[in-house]
Amino acid sequence: MALIRATCSECGDVELRSRDLQVRICTDTGGGTYLFRCPICRMTEVKTADDQVVDILVAAGVRCVEWRLPSEMGERPIGEPISHDDVLDFHELMNDAAWFTTLAAMVEM
Numbered sequence: 001m002a003l004i005r006a007t008c009s010e011c012g013d014v015e016l017r018s019r020d021l022q023v024r025i026c027t028d029t030g031g032g033t034y035l036f037r038c039p040i041c042r043m044t045e046v047k048t049a050d051d052q053v054v055d056i057l058v059a060a061g062v063r064c065v066e067w068r069l070p071s072e073m074g075e076r077p078i079g080e081p082i083s084h085d086d087v088l089d090f091h092e093l094m095n096d097a098a099w100f101t102t103l104a105a106m107v108e109m
């Protein structure tokens with residue numbers, strides 16, 4: 001198992017084994033990061049990784065995980081932005097025991 005030197009923002013350079021790191025690739029943006037838990041302070045470090053770093057880490061046996069952005073990020077909001085009046089209306093609505101039924105009736109299509 002390869003030894004990999006990484007840098008903890010608190011402790012400086014630390015040596016890790018390939019199983020102690022993980023590469024993450026966002027399939028939507030192509031952006032890469034790697035993360036590890038520092039063996040000294042136990043804090044998790046997340047660093048950006050360009051394609052070259054990703055290739056080196058994966059070749060060294062680091063596990064690679066792909067992830068996707070939350071689908072909510074692709075959704076276009078509809079309607080007006082929520083205002084303070086909307087929040088107050090919602091607060092008053094929730095004072096009624098039947099608030100959920102009332103609310104559900106308001107959003108039925």
Ligand SMILES: [Zn+2]
Nearest residue numbers: 008011038041
């Ligand atoms: Zn550390």
